[in-house]
Each structure stands twice: as C-alpha cells, then as structure tokens.
Amino acid sequence: MKPEAQLIDQVSPLSTEELRKINAYWRAANYLSVGQIYLLDNPLLKQPLTLEHIKPRLLGHWGTTPGLNFIYVHCNRIIKEQDLSVIYITGPGHGGPGLVANTWLEGTYSEVYPDVAQNEAGMKKLFKQFSFPGGIPSHCAPETPGSIHEGGELGYSVAHAYGAVFDNPDLIACCVVGDGEAETGPLATAWHSNKFLNPIHDGAVLPVLHLNGYKIASPTVLARLSHEELESLFIGYGYKPYFVEGSDPEIMHQRMAATLDIIIAEIKTIQREARRNGVAARPCWPMIILRSPKGWTGPKKVDGQKTEDYWRSHQVPFAEMATKPEHVKLLEQWMKRYKPEELFDESGGLIPELLELAPKGVRRMGANPHANGGLLLKNLNMPDFRDYAVEVSKPGQVMGEATRVMGTLLRDVMQLNENTRNFRVMGPDETKSNRLGALLEVTNFTWMAGTLPEDEHLAPDGRVMEILSEHTCQGWLEGYLLTGRHGLFSCYEAFIHIVDSMFNQHAKWLKVSKEIPWRQPIASLNYLLTSHVWRQDHNGFSHQDPGFIDHVVNKKANIIRVYLPPDANTLLAITDKCLRSRDFINVIVAGKQPQLQWLDMDAAIKHSMAGIGIWAWASNDQDAEPDVVMACAGDIPTLETLAAVDLLRQHIPDIKIRVINVVNLMAMQPQEEHPHGLSGKDFDALFTIDKPIIFAYHGYPWLIHRLTYRRNNHKNLHVRGYKEEGTTTTPFDMVVLNDLDRFHLIGDVVDRVPRLSRVGAYVKQFVRDKLVEHRQYITTYGEDMPEITNWKWPYS
Known part of the structure; x- marks a missing residue:
C-alpha cells in the first residue's frame, strides 16, 4: 500500500x-x-x-x-x-x-x-x-x-x-x-x-x-x-x-x-x-x-x-x-x-x-551536544598497525598492494569498534575496486532498499556506505564527524574533484571552529585517493587528474595534510596517524596496484614521522658531495626515480647520487608557512644549496615550485610530473607520455650535471633508443617490456 x-x-x-x-x-x-x-x-x-x-x-x-x-x-x-x-x-x-x-x-x-x-x-x-x-x-x-x-x-x-x-x-x-x-x-x-x-x-x-x-x-x-x-x-x-x-x-x-x-x-x-x-x-x-x-x-x-x-x-x-x-x-x-x-x-x-x-x-x-561533536568524541580502539607489516628484508624485492594491506587494518579498526559503532567507511561504489574489500569480512554494505537472492554483502546494519554520489558520501561523513564519530572516505583520485567545494566548506568550518573556545575538536576528515592518475591505463584520459592536491594546499596550514606514501608499510603508519588525528583534513594518495615495497616497518615509521628523508640505501654520496639530488613524492615517481638511479649507476659508475623521498608533501614548505615544513637549514642540508635537483612528483609539477620558490636552491630545481597527457595505454607508457619515466629522468641528470657534458652523449643515445624500443614493443605486444615490468632494486 x-x-x-x-x-x-x-x-x-x-x-x-x-x-x-x-x-x-x-x-x-x-x-x-x-x-x-x-x-x-x-x-x-x-x-x-x-x-x-x-x-x-x-x-x-x-x-x-x-x-x-x-x-x-x-x-x-x-x-x-x-x-x-x-x-x-x-x-x-x-x-x-x-x-x-x-x-x-x-x-x-x-x-x-x-x-x-x-x-x-x-x-x-x-x-x-x-x-x-x-x-x-x-x-x-x-x-x-x-x-x-x-x-x-x-x-x-x-x-x-x-x-x-x-x-x-x-x-x-x-x-x-x-x-x-x-x-x-x-x-x-x-x-x-x-x-x-x-x-x-x-x-x-x-x-x-x-x-x-x-x-x-x-x-x-x-x-x-x-x-x-x-x-x-x-x-x-x-x-x-x-x-x-x-x-x-x-x-x-x-x-x-x-x-x-x-x-x-x-x-x-x-x-x-x-x-x-x-x-x-x-x-x-x-x-x-x-x-x-x-x-x-x-x-x-x-x-x-x-x-x-x-x-x-x-x-x-x-x-x-x-x-x-x-x-x-x-x-x-x-x-x-x-x-x-x-x-x-x-x-x-x-x-x-x-x-x-x-x-x-x-x-x-x-546546546545539544551532538551539534558540538567533540564533546561526545571517543578515541577509536586501534590495533597495532605494525602487526600488518609487509616483510621487507631488502628494498625493492617484494611486491605488495598498499591499499589491500591498508584494508586489513581498516577491517580490524571496524571490528574493534563494533560495539561503540563510531566508525564508518564511505565511498562511491569503489570499496572493492580500491582493494579495501577486507572490510567486508567483518561488516557489509549499508543497505535498506530491496535485495535479490544473488546479492552479496548487503545488510541493514552494514558499516560500509556506498552511493554513486561523491557529494552524498562526503555529506554523510561530515555529518558523522561533526556529531562526534570517525570515518574515512575512499575515492578515485580523478573524481574527488566533484567535492572540491564541499572540501572548501569543511576546511573553512574547521578553520573557524579552531578559533572558538567552546567548539571541541572533532575527528579529522580522512580521504584515501587511490585508482590514481598513474594507474588508470585501462580507463584512460578521463580518469587521470591529480589536481585535488593543488586545491587542498590552498587552505590554511593548520588544517590540511597531504601524504604520498611510497609503499604499504608507510601507508599503514600514515593511516594510523590520520585516524588518531583531530581537526585536520588528511589527504592520502596511494596506488592500489601491485608495487615494489621499499621500507621495512621500522624504517617506514621513522620516514612517516619525519615526512621527508634521504634514503641512504639508495644513495651513494655518503663520502662525497652529490652530483645530483634525485627526489620523489608518490609511489610511481618513487619507482621511476629508483630505476633511473640504477641505470645511472650502471652507465656512469662514478656518479654520486642522493635520493630523497617525500611522504608528507607539506614538508616542502618553509617552516614559517606550515608546521610540518622544513627549516631553511634542514632543507639546505638535504637538497644542498647548489646541486641540481631532479624531482619526480605525483601531481602537477608547478605545485612543487610553488611550495619551494623561497628555498635557496630553487633555481636548480627541475620537476617532472603530470602534464595532461594520457590515454588508454600501458602503465609505463603513462609515465613516458608525461616525461616522468626513468629514461627522461636520466636525461635530466645528464643535462643538468655539468661534468657529464663530456660523457653524456652516449647516455642520451641510450635513453633515446630505449624510448623507441618501448614504443615499438607496446604497439606490438600491448604490454610493457619485461625489463620494465620485472625490474627490481639490484643493490643490497
């Protein structure tokens, strides 16, 4: 009726x-x-x-x-x-x-x-x-x-x-x-x-x-x-x-x-x-x-x-x-x-x-306390994230899916807080796609509409919420957080732009509420952006856009955090930090595809705490000044940077390279502009004051310039990133189309290290030949060359 x-x-x-x-x-x-x-x-x-x-x-x-x-x-x-x-x-x-x-x-x-x-x-x-x-x-x-x-x-x-x-x-x-x-x-x-x-x-x-x-x-x-x-x-x-x-x-x-x-x-x-x-x-x-x-x-x-x-x-x-x-x-x-x-x-x-x-x-x-949610907020019962570590005995040897590992952590967060019912995960029809399916081992999708016998994981008391409206997902989560609970919003990176304006409003709310003494802190709004720009080869150009980060960093430094974990263990440490935080908007960008794993858990914790650091195991400048600093932020840029370092050391054995990885993007800003920013002295110690810096970055390259334009060595900074080139193609071809691949990075080093001008012609010829081989191979076989897909870090 x-x-x-x-x-x-x-x-x-x-x-x-x-x-x-x-x-x-x-x-x-x-x-x-x-x-x-x-x-x-x-x-x-x-x-x-x-x-x-x-x-x-x-x-x-x-x-x-x-x-x-x-x-x-x-x-x-x-x-x-x-x-x-x-x-x-x-x-x-x-x-x-x-x-x-x-x-x-x-x-x-x-x-x-x-x-x-x-x-x-x-x-x-x-x-x-x-x-x-x-x-x-x-x-x-x-x-x-x-x-x-x-x-x-x-x-x-x-x-x-x-x-x-x-x-x-x-x-x-x-x-x-x-x-x-x-x-x-x-x-x-x-x-x-x-x-x-x-x-x-x-x-x-x-x-x-x-x-x-x-x-x-x-x-x-x-x-x-x-x-x-x-x-x-x-x-x-x-x-x-x-x-x-x-x-x-x-x-x-x-x-x-x-x-x-x-x-x-x-x-x-x-x-x-x-x-x-x-x-x-x-x-x-x-x-x-x-x-x-x-x-x-x-x-x-x-x-x-x-x-x-x-x-x-x-x-x-x-x-x-x-x-x-x-x-x-x-x-x-x-x-x-x-x-x-x-x-x-x-x-x-x-x-x-x-x-x-x-x-x-x-x-x-x-005066209803639900409208001042911090009054009701209880800490999440959190498992020890270290228990979920991917075993990494040597860097760059083991494959792993970072967000799948994260999903097992979120599964147990969900289960440990089952009785208090104060944690939900929301996203537009992408929980499984984004490798967070482990959540469904302990809960279901929230669903009160009609069901069919063949339906799976639909239940009225499910705690994973999906609707194909990014606006509704974020609105639900904001209402949930503002009334004193916790949650996470998972989304494809390209389509998080749909809620740009909602992000704006929540950032403004947090900015003002922090200045109001009677407003109590609430749990942070946590975004996981996966299915990201560099691994959308099957979807193509329409699914390729890393620009949400640029939008985020426009907001007040005491509100926003941007994390680019390069592997699963670092992602675990970052996730734990974000779920425990208050009054922030945390943006985590991490790929869901199988990738080489770089850091054991102890190293990942130290790296995520610092937000930026020299990867000594990948560098060979410990006893001398570096010829070049090779920096990277993001999982795919990290892979391409390390592959470039390997090839450079093969072709130019005496080159001295310092490798720096950035997991907390805001570390690039001056300390005066962001609480996580490096001091001028620390930045100079890492990046030097006069050596070439080749920076492989996940997003649009000009953002790195914007964050570092006041740094001493900015004049020697060269950034590679996404430049609006994409199509349905192979994973490696995506980075080639945007000049972020290992071969273009090698060419940048040769062009910018003065002493390589004498030997650089042969290396540049190697680079050109490899790019031609790559193009011929993918158009013939429809996949990347074995030397690309099978590459591992060769040094102990």
Whole structure:
C-alpha cells in the first residue's frame, strides 16, 4: 500500500493560551531577526527610530528567516513535551538571523558568549555584531551554537542530517530544505539517504521542505509544482509527505503542531517496532512540506511594489535609509508590529512566561551536544598497525598492494569498534575496486532498499556506505564527524574533484571552529585517493587528474595534510596517524596496484614521522658531495626515480647520487608557512644549496615550485610530473607520455650535471633508443617490456 500525502486540518491541538504563547515566541524571534539585519542601537525601540540607530550597510537575508523561526518554535514545543533530542539543520542559505535569535532566546547564546547577555545591552550587541566588521557572518556559521551546517553553500543539508543520525538511535535531525537548495544536484541525490537509515541503530531525519516560492530574483521549481506532483515526487523518493500550507499565523500554528504530533508518533512507532522485533525493514519516513510566504510578517509592499510573498523580500526588503526617510518610518512600523513591549521586560530579557517555552539544558537545540561533536568524541580502539607489516628484508624485492594491506587494518579498526559503532567507511561504489574489500569480512554494505537472492554483502546494519554520489558520501561523513564519530572516505583520485567545494566548506568550518573556545575538536576528515592518475591505463584520459592536491594546499596550514606514501608499510603508519588525528583534513594518495615495497616497518615509521628523508640505501654520496639530488613524492615517481638511479649507476659508475623521498608533501614548505615544513637549514642540508635537483612528483609539477620558490636552491630545481597527457595505454607508457619515466629522468641528470657534458652523449643515445624500443614493443605486444615490468632494486 503506497503512502499518501497528508494535509492536517480541522485539528487544533494547541489551547488558546498555548497558541498565544507560541505565536508570541515566534514574534520575538522575528523581531530579533529584523533587528540583527537593521539596527545598531535602540534595540527595544524605546526611543523613536532614527537613522543613527540603523547600520550604514544593511546585509543579511530576511525572506527565509520567519519560516525558520516558525519551525524552530514548534520543535521547541515537541522537544519539551516529549523530552526529545533534536538538532536543527538549516539548508536555506543565509538563515543566520533566525538561528542566532532562537539560541539567544533559549539562553544558549549567552552561555557561550557571556557578553551577549539576555538583556538590553546584550540585545544591542546581538544586533550590532550581525554581518558587521568584527562580528559574525550572516549564515549559520561555526560561531552559531547548535549548528553543524553552514548553509552558506547550498545542497548539503540532507546528507549532513543523515550523517548526523547514523548510529545515533535517540537523535532526530530536523532538516530544513529551502526550495532554492532543493534545485541543486547534491540535494536531489541526498533524498535517497532514507534507503540507508536503519531504524534499529540509527536516529531519524525529519526533512522540512520549506517552499516560500522564490530564489534571489526568480521562482523556484518545486514551489511551482502542483500539490499532486509534489506528493508523487516525494512518495517516489520513499517519504510520507505531510503538507502544512497557509499564511494565517493562528491557523498555521495549529496545523504545524498537529502535524508534528503525528510525525513524532510515527517516528517513534517505526523505531519501537523495529527495535522490538529486530527487523530493520525500510519504512516510509514522514516529512513535512511547508508552504509559507517569503518574508512572512514583513512589509507587504515597499515603494508600491510587492515585497512579502515575493522575491523582493529575499535579502534586505528595503534599504536606502539615508536617502529615503520614509524607509526609517517603515522599519519602525514593521518592528513595532511584533509588539516588543509584550515580549521583553524592562531590562530587555524575554518575559518569564515565554522563557518557559524553551527546552532546558542539553535539550535546547543550541546546546545539544551532538551539534558540538567533540564533546561526545571517543578515541577509536586501534590495533597495532605494525602487526600488518609487509616483510621487507631488502628494498625493492617484494611486491605488495598498499591499499589491500591498508584494508586489513581498516577491517580490524571496524571490528574493534563494533560495539561503540563510531566508525564508518564511505565511498562511491569503489570499496572493492580500491582493494579495501577486507572490510567486508567483518561488516557489509549499508543497505535498506530491496535485495535479490544473488546479492552479496548487503545488510541493514552494514558499516560500509556506498552511493554513486561523491557529494552524498562526503555529506554523510561530515555529518558523522561533526556529531562526534570517525570515518574515512575512499575515492578515485580523478573524481574527488566533484567535492572540491564541499572540501572548501569543511576546511573553512574547521578553520573557524579552531578559533572558538567552546567548539571541541572533532575527528579529522580522512580521504584515501587511490585508482590514481598513474594507474588508470585501462580507463584512460578521463580518469587521470591529480589536481585535488593543488586545491587542498590552498587552505590554511593548520588544517590540511597531504601524504604520498611510497609503499604499504608507510601507508599503514600514515593511516594510523590520520585516524588518531583531530581537526585536520588528511589527504592520502596511494596506488592500489601491485608495487615494489621499499621500507621495512621500522624504517617506514621513522620516514612517516619525519615526512621527508634521504634514503641512504639508495644513495651513494655518503663520502662525497652529490652530483645530483634525485627526489620523489608518490609511489610511481618513487619507482621511476629508483630505476633511473640504477641505470645511472650502471652507465656512469662514478656518479654520486642522493635520493630523497617525500611522504608528507607539506614538508616542502618553509617552516614559517606550515608546521610540518622544513627549516631553511634542514632543507639546505638535504637538497644542498647548489646541486641540481631532479624531482619526480605525483601531481602537477608547478605545485612543487610553488611550495619551494623561497628555498635557496630553487633555481636548480627541475620537476617532472603530470602534464595532461594520457590515454588508454600501458602503465609505463603513462609515465613516458608525461616525461616522468626513468629514461627522461636520466636525461635530466645528464643535462643538468655539468661534468657529464663530456660523457653524456652516449647516455642520451641510450635513453633515446630505449624510448623507441618501448614504443615499438607496446604497439606490438600491448604490454610493457619485461625489463620494465620485472625490474627490481639490484643493490643490497
């Protein structure tokens, strides 16, 4: 039987007195929201409003705010009545005035910011600071108590809400989705998160699709759909929609209260039956479609033009205060319609009978500890990563798949934390492909949709989450981390760009939250980027792009970390470090294909701790100055560098080579710019101040120049990396196409070491011949030459 949309009418659960108080509380929130946008002074309008009381620059968004306030006050009622744990996620872009207003009314704001007290002086500060230099942003930023979702960029609210309630069985996330946000691709996909929500172990999301009709200057798509089409759409998504529609406050309060009563009862019934029976069948979760006027309760017309229930109320309904004195009067009339004298006492605090409407303590949505996840964060129970070591008795002799080895570590992390249920792995349909399949030995893919007899590893209580939307995967993980849990996001390197902007927003969140004393540290956002640029020979050019690293290093140094482990043991050490870290974004780039292994576990630990170092076993300059420094970062560049070193030592026996491997990319930056950066003295000791440096790098070569342009020996630095050449070809041909192969590296050494000019012609001829042989061989046999595929490090 299919669910039917519900329009609750002819029901009045609120008594006359309850209705009066709820409406008054809503008026108070609206009054405070308008005041934040407009006022510098005279917060209670005890004096006639003048231009001096108004901000010179009017910034903010009014249109969505009264609807957000309406939902908030009704959440307060149901929380208090039924002792619920609820967080409030605001998708509508700049709904900040409403959330700040409501957390001030409930007392949370003044607790974390004592100087913004619940009195007239505090109200004045509340108003002045909003969108004001030295103040707070206009959206629900980290500074806003109760917020885990900025709302400055649209599309992620639903994914964040579901991520927050996974493994939080008693939590409800009220997620307001603006009708502008509902037009975004990430949001459209995130509706399907209900196919992953387990009513036994997880909490519930209450989506509220808030249709107020308009974006900045044009209609929204969903607001122009008929009731029947909207009903069909969301039933198709798997929800049971309830409609709350209208503009008359008294009628709307009764409808919203009645609807929430029914929905919370349904959520409790779903969870109670699933938990009692132990059967996690996918239900039709309820949701609300709220239609209310844009700019509700604001001025209906300004300068003769429609404002309320129209796009003109989206931001600041009217400005030009200095040139249009009638606007000052209009503002005063608007704010006085809320009757502040009935809402606030003489000192500026909310009157006692309205204070009683807010929940108490941690039941307040602004004070819910799930919205300050570090308060709830528990350390992962971690195995000893050294137990998973690949045995390496000699460098470059043993083959291994780095991410497959990492997968066994993650498997046991998952199992050791099974009881606490605070670790998940997420990615877009690539867990097995990325060699992390060992996870499926102890858990399954999370799956609440239909199954077939032949399906494998699908289960409602699975803890590996896959959906072919990078946005949804990251949104889930961010919501999970921000509410105090741990996780990892695995993705093909080329397609992690899809979430460039989400990465931006999370990096900004972490940057700001680190500066807020009451925000506790959360587990780091960990990316594993595999199926990387140098081993996409079967997929071709479309799958070849290492540029996410360039994007990452634009962010603050105290937020981002980039690791390029050259082998499995180093990857194990780095993974352990990342899973234990707090308040970082860790990017790990590691290939999944079989590769030569270089370091035993003891050496790998030391190397990963240092982040950069001379590989003495590969160098022969211990008793003299090097002729050349050969540096590498990344597994394939490391392989090609060492193969080049071998050939150079064969063809030029007296050459002195120093080999440096970089596992922590940020070590290349000066110490003054990144905490992991090398000091100038240490950098010079490693790279010399005057010798040629041939640097084989995993990504775009100019990033290394950007990180090192202030170094003493930068003039002698020559970087090889990816240069946008690729196709469906052999693994070695990929590096040849981009001039990163061993033969091109040899040519660079000959060209840049002055004393080799006399003997270099023969070596250069060898290089040219080998490249010709390579081309002829792969076009004949379709695979790389045996001397390439069978090469191993020949020295002890």
